[in-house]
Amino acid sequence: MEKNLEEIFQSRIDREEKIEPKDWMPDDYRKTLIRQISQHAHSEIVGMLPEGNWITRAPTLKRKVGLMAKVQDEAGHGLYLYSAAETLGVDRDTLFEQLHSGKAKYSSIFNYPTVTWADIGAIGWLVDGAAIMNQVPLCRCSYGPYARAMVRVCKEESFHQRQGFEILLSLSQGSEEQKRMLQSAVDRWWWPSVMMFGPSDDDSPNSAKSMKWKIKRFSNDDLRQKFVDVCYEQAKVLNVTLPDPDIKWNEERGHYDFGLIDWEEFWQVIKGNGPCNKERLAARNKAWDEGAWVREAAMAHAAKRKERSNKKKVA
Amino acid sequence: MDTSFAYILHLADNALILGQRLSEWCGHGPILEQDMAMTNISLDLVGQSRSLFQLAGELEGKGRSEDDLAFMRVEIDYKNCLLAEQPNGDFAKTILRQFFYDAFSFHNYTALLQSSNEQVRAIAEKSLKEVTYHLKWSSEWVIRLVDGTEESLLRMKTALLELWTFTGELYTPVDYEIKAAESGLGVDFDKIKTLWLEEVNKVFDMAGIKVPVGGWMQKGGKKGIHTEHLGFLLADMQYLQRTYPGQKW
Ligand SMILES: [Fe+2]
Ligand SMILES: [Fe+2]
Numbered sequence: 001m002e003k004n005l006e007e008i009f010q011s012r013i014d015r016e017e018k019i020e021p022k023d024w025m026p027d028d029y030r031k032t033l034i035r036q037i038s039q040h041a042h043s044e045i046v047g048m049l050p051e052g053n054w055i056t057r058a059p060t061l062k063r064k065v066g067l068m069a070k071v072q073d074e075a076g077h078g079l080y081l082y083s084a085a086e087t088l089g090v091d092r093d094t095l096f097e098q099l100h101s102g103k104a105k106y107s108s109i110f111n112y113p114t115v116t117w118a119d120i121g122a123i124g125w126l127v128d129g130a131a132i133m134n135q136v137p138l139c140r141c142s143y144g145p146y147a148r149a150m151v152r153v154c155k156e157e158s159f160h161q162r163q164g165f166e167i168l169l170s171l172s173q174g175s176e177e178q179k180r181m182l183q184s185a186v187d188r189w190w191w192p193s194v195m196m197f198g199p200s201d202d203d204s205p206n207s208a209k210s211m212k213w214k215i216k217r218f219s220n221d222d223l224r225q226k227f228v229d230v231c232y233e234q235a236k237v238l239n240v241t242l243p244d245p246d247i248k249w250n251e252e253r254g255h256y257d258f259g260l261i262d263w264e265e266f267w268q269v270i271k272g273n274g275p276c277n278k279e280r281l282a283a284r285n286k287a288w289d290e291g292a293w294v295r296e297a298a299m300a301h302a303a304k305r306k307e308r309s310n311k312k313k314v315a
Numbered sequence: 316m317d318t319s320f321a322y323i324l325h326l327a328d329n330a331l332i333l334g335q336r337l338s339e340w341c342g343h344g345p346i347l348e349q350d351m352a353m354t355n356i357s358l359d360l361v362g363q364s365r366s367l368f369q370l371a372g373e374l375e376g377k378g379r380s381e382d383d384l385a386f387m388r389v390e391i392d393y394k395n396c397l398l399a400e401q402p403n404g405d406f407a408k409t410i411l412r413q414f415f416y417d418a419f420s421f422h423n424y425t426a427l428l429q430s431s432n433e434q435v436r437a438i439a440e441k442s443l444k445e446v447t448y449h450l451k452w453s454s455e456w457v458i459r460l461v462d463g464t465e466e467s468l469l470r471m472k473t474a475l476l477e478l479w480t481f482t483g484e485l486y487t488p489v490d491y492e493i494k495a496a497e498s499g500l501g502v503d504f505d506k507i508k509t510l511w512l513e514e515v516n517k518v519f520d521m522a523g524i525k526v527p528v529g530g531w532m533q534k535g536g537k538k539g540i541h542t543e544h545l546g547f548l549l550a551d552m553q554y555l556q557r558t559y560p561g562q563k564w
Contacts, residue, residue: 048342055338059555059564060382061331061365064338065358071341072354079347117555117564167564175562283343291345293470294406297463298346304462 013214018144021087029213032206033143034088036215038095041081043107044074045099046280050114051123059117066163067120073156080149087145100285108266109192111274118171118178118185124164126186126193126231132157133227134197137217146215165234172238179239186235187243194258195266197224225255232256319500320374321394321491323435324384325537327367328395331385332545333416334360335552336403345406352452356413359445366438386556390539390546397536398481400545407460407470411478414453418514419485421450422507431499454518461522468524475527483532486511492537 005024012019019025048071055071058064082092098104109127114120135157138150171182198220201207210216228247235242246259269277337357344350368381398416403409424446427439460467486508488496495501512526519526535541555564 045342045347052342055341056335056551057554059386061361061368061385063564065361065365068338068341068354068358068361072351072358075342075347075351075354079351082347170564173563175559177559178562287343287345291406293464293466294345294349294460297460297467300467301459301463 010212013142013212016140016142016214018147019142020144028209030088032210032213032215033146034085034090036210037081037085037088037146038090038098039105039107041078041085041095042099042104043110044078044081046106046110046284047127048074049280049283050110050112050276051120053114054117054120057117058120063167070124070160070163073160077153077156080152084143084145084149096288100281100288102272102281105270107196108269108274109196111269111277111280112188112192113276115188116181116185118168118181119189121164121167121171121182122185122189124160124162125168125234126164126189127196128157128160128164129231130193130196130227132161133223133230138215140214140217142214165238168238168240172240182238183240186238186240190243191262191265192269194224194228195261197221197227199263199266228256228258317374318491318494319432319498320371322495322501323367323371323374325394325491327364327371327384328393329399329416329420330360330367331364332393332395332548333399333413334358334364335548336399336401337409337413339403340409349406353409356449356452359442359449363438363442363445366441370434370438382556386553387560390541390549392539393541393545393549394537394539395545396481396484397533397542398478398485400536400542400548401478401481402544404474404477405470407467408474408477410453410456410460411471411474413449414457414518415478415482415485415515417446417450417453418518419507419511420446422510422514423502426502426507430501435500450514457518458522461519461524471524475524479527479530480533484534484536487532487534489537 006026009019009023009025009029019029051067051071051074055064055067058067082095085095086092095104099106114123132154135150135154139147139154141147141150168182168185171178198204201219201221204220207216207219211219232242232247244259247256250257268274272278334357337353337360340350340353341357342350344353364385365381368384372379372381372384396416398412401408401412403412421443424439424443427435428443430436430439457471460471462468486504488504492501492504496503516526
C-alpha cells in the first residue's frame with residue numbers, strides 16, 4: 001500500500017503536478033520541506049538584523065525609506081514562509097522555539113557584520129542576488145504553497161538586488177572615501193556570498209533526493225557558477241575588484257574559473273563560530289522574551305472580549 | 316526666521332524624529348506582524364517629513380534640500396515636540412507615545428485640510444489617510460494593553476506617568492504657531508486641544524483607565540530646548556552626512 005502511494009506520488013511529481021497540503025506525501029518529503037522552508041523563513045527574520053543595523057544611520061531620507069521598506073519586505077517574506085510551513089503541520093511558535101534555542105539553522109551569511117553603509121549595498125547586490133538565483137527555481141517547486149510563496153518573494157528580491165546595486169553605483173561615482181567603503185564591503189561580502197549556495201555537490205548528501213522530488217532543480221555548483229559569471233560583469237560596472245586573484249575567463253568552459261572556497265570557514269560559521277552568531281541569536285531571543293508580556297496581554301484581552309460578548313448574548 | 320518656514324519645519328521635525336525613534340524597533344518587535352506595523356508607521360512618518368521638509372525648503376528660499384534640513388541642523392535648531400524624542404522604552408511606552416501623537420496628528424491634519432496653503436492641504440490630505448490608520452492601530456493597542464493582564468496594565472500606568480508631562484506641549488502653541496493660525500496657514504489650537512482631550516478620553520474610557528487631571532507640563536521642544544535624548548538621536552542619524560559632508564549617496 002505504502003509503496004503504491006509513493007509510486008503515485010512520484011509519478012505526480014514527474015508529471016510536474018503540484019503537491020498540496022491535504023495530499024498524501026512521504027514523511028521524508030514533509031520533513032525535508034519543513035526543514036528547508038523554516039530555515040528559509042528564519043533567514044528572512046535574522047536577515048533583518050544586519051540590515052536594520054543601518055536604518056537609523058542611513059545617509060539620506062530617501063535611503064532610509066528604501067532600507068526600511070526592504071527590511072519590512074523581509075519580515076513579510078518570513079510571514080509567507082512560516083505560513084507555508086504551517087500547511088505542513090508545524091506552527092510558527094514551534095519554529096521560533098527551534099530558532100531561539102539554536103536548534104534550527106538560518107543562512108550563515110547573516111552571521112557577518114554590516115560594518116559600513118556600503119555593506120547595505122553589498123548585501124542587496126550580492127546576498128539578495130545569490131538568494132534570487134537560489135530561489136527563482138523554487139517558484140517551480142513541487143510543493144504548491146512553497147512555490148506560490150516564492151513567486152511573491154522573488155519579485156521583491158529582485159527589487160532589493162537592484163536597490164543594493166544602485167547604492168553601490170552611487171558610491172562608485174563618489175569620493176575616494178566612498179570608493180574605499182565600497183571596496184571594503186565587496187572584499188568582505190564576496191566569499192560568504194559565494195558560499196551561500198552551500199557545499200559542493202559531492203558533499204551535499206540531500207541534494208539527490210531533493211532533485212528527485214523537484215524541491216531542487218539545479219545543483220549548488222551550477223547555481224554558484226551562474227552567480228560568479230553574472231557578478232563578474234557587474235563588478236566591472238561598479239569598478240570594484242572581486243577578492244579572488246584566480247578569477248578568469250575560461251574559453252573552453254564558457255564560464256569564469258574561480259578560486260578555492262574556504263570550506264573550513266563555512267562549516268565553522270554554521271557551527272556557531274561566525275563573527276555575529278551569538279549576537280544574532282541573542283537579539284532574537286531578547287525580542288522574543290521581552291515581547292512575552294505583550295503576546296500574553298493580547299491573548300488575555302481577546303479572551304476577555306469574547307467572554308464579554310458571550311455574556312451580552314446570554315443577557 | 317520666517318514664521319511659515321518655522322511652522323512647517325516644526326511639523327516636519329515631529330514626523331522625522333518620531334519616525335526615527337520608531338524605526339529602532341525594526342527587527343526587534345514583540346510580534347512579527349507588529350514589527351511590520353511599526354516599520355510601516357515609521358515609513359509613513361519619514362515620508363511625511365520629506366514632503367514637509369521640501370515645502371519648508373521652498374518657503375525658506377535658500378536652496379536647502381530635505382537632507383540639508385534633516386541632517387545638517389543641530390539640537391537647538393530642531394523644533395519637534397519633546398514627546399517625539401522620548402526613548403522607546405518598552406512596547407507599552409512606545410504605544411502610548413504613539414497614541415498621544417496620533418491623536419494630535421489626526422486632528423491637526425484634519426484641520427490643515429483647510430489651510431490657506433495649497434501644498435499644505437495636499438500634504439494634509441495624503442498624511443491624514445496614513446494617520447487615520449496609525450491612530451486606529453495605537454488606540455487598539457492602548458485598549459488591549461490596559462485591558463490585558465496585570466502586568467500590561469502596570470506597564471501602561473508606568474508609561475502614563477512618564478509621558479503625560481510631555482503631552483501639554485502638543486496643544487500649546489508657540490509664537491510661530493499663533494502666527495500661522497492668524498494667517499490661515501496653521502490651525503486653531505483651542506480646537507485642537509479640545510479635540511485631543513476628547514480623543515484621549517474616549518480611548519482611555521474604552522480601555523478602562525483614567526486620564527490624569529492637570530499635572531505640570533514640560534515644554535521647550537518647539538523652541539529648540541530639548542531633553543538630553545535628542546542629541547544622541549541626531550548624532551546617530553546624522554553620522555554619515557557629518558563625517559562626509561557634501562557627498563552624494
Ligand atoms: Fe527576503
Ligand atoms: Fe531581500
